[in-house]
Amino acid sequence: MQMHTIDNGLKKHSSPEETTPPSAEPPKNQISASQIEIPADMVPAIRSDHAGEVGAVCIYRGILAVSNSIELCDFAHHHLATEQRHLKLMEEILPSEQHSRLLPLWCVAGWLTGALPALFGAAAVYRTIGAVESYVDLHYARQIDTLRDRSADEPLYRLLKACQSDEVMHRNDALGRLGKPSLVGKAWTRMVSLGSSAGVYLASRL
Ligand SMILES: [Fe+2]
Numbered sequence: 371m372q373m374h375t376i377d378n379g380l381k382k383h384s385s386p387e388e389t390t391p392p393s394a395e396p397p398k399n400q401i402s403a404s405q406i407e408i409p410a411d412m413v414p415a416i417r418s419d420h421a422g423e424v425g426a427v428c429i430y431r432g433i434l435a436v437s438n439s440i441e442l443c444d445f446a447h448h449h450l451a452t453e454q455r456h457l458k459l460m461e462e463i464l465p466s467e468q469h470s471r472l473l474p475l476w477c478v479a480g481w482l483t484g485a486l487p488a489l490f491g492a493a494a495v496y497r498t499i500g501a502v503e504s505y506v507d508l509h510y511a512r513q514i515d516t517l518r519d520r521s522a523d524e525p526l527y528r529l530l531k532a533c534q535s536d537e538v539m540h541r542n543d544a545l546g547r548l549g550k551p552s553l554v555g556k557a558w559t560r561m562v563s564l565g566s567s568a569g570v571y572l573a574s575r576l
């Protein structure tokens with residue numbers, strides 16, 4: 371069984387035998403995600419995180435299904451690998467009975483959120499990813515603020531911080547490829563943000 375570990379920025383995702391002897395404890399700066407227990411009041415938020423990572427994986431698959439751009443596909447492959455690691459971590463910490471019942475919807479919505487802008491070209495995708503990841507940054511930040519003073523929840527805090535750090539890198543990667551947004555770009559960013567907000571609202575409850 372693979373052990374998904376958290377360190378500075380979720381860079382590790384490896385089998386135990388690649389990094390540590392079988393009987394060794396995880397290194398001090400690494401945490402086994404399977405050891406994380408979610409406080410009851412955080413379950414809805416983590417459910418929305420899990421749903422969001424499902425959607426994120428599908429966003430990049432949607433881009434890759436539509437785009438022929440080498441640059442854009444390279445961008446999507448790179449981000450997809452990170453989102454797949456995030457999803458595995460969320461699946462490890464959140465029991466399946468706590469998953470959103472709307473996962474197929476999040477997958478379809480994510481796929482369309484990637485595929486439709488990809489029909490219009492790389493700039494539309496980067497604008498979309500910039501908007502999604504800006505929202506996700508704030509969404510993780512709210513949870514991190516909630517956990518900040520709970521020392522007992524430190525592993526979950528670190529996991530969320532590491533995920534947030536990756537999402538910020540995704541946002542900066544996308545927006546760094548663009549100039550200032552046009553009025554259409556601003557309107558699209560607002561629409562994506564509202565859609566993300568509605569998704570989180572529903573996923574945390576259903
Ligand atoms: Fe993610």
Ligand SMILES: [Fe+2]
Nearest residue numbers: 426536537540
């Ligand atoms: Fe991301």
